[in-house]
Amino acid sequence: MSQDNKKEIERCFHVLDKIINDNSIPKNIRRAAKNAKTEMQSDEDLTVRATNAITELNEVNEDPNIPVHARTEIWNAISILEGLTVDN
Template sequence: MNDLPEILEGLFMIHKDNDVPRNIRMKVKDVVDILNNEDEIEIKIDKSLETLGEVADDPSVPQHTKMQIWSLVSLLETNK
């Protein structure tokens, strides 16, 4: 997956953003862990997309963070 460094950087930016609720930052950290594990790439992408979809649908997520998440989802989908 060629976009992995860019995706991880975007996830780390969200994880460090104190304007993002803590529960959302923890889910984003879970996605980082998923992408860094040894599963096959298709499994990692599917799990990540599922979790990020849940995060983006959460009403407590700030609008700018939702935009970042959808951008990362788009990058993940191009690598599927």
């Protein structure tokens, strides 16, 4: 794995951790962020991991009760993950 990919994964983890640790965000959305982070830590191919994490985040992104700041953070994480799928 390239050094750039490692940096992007760390950036993504930082964004996901912000979501996970924000108690103003509904539990189902925090759980999806945690699942996405766990998915990124698996041993599968990077593209597969990133795609699975994107899918997890997209599911909760459609929730009408999601706070605006949480939606923005999810978009940030998805953007980083999409960059990882393109680079591979």
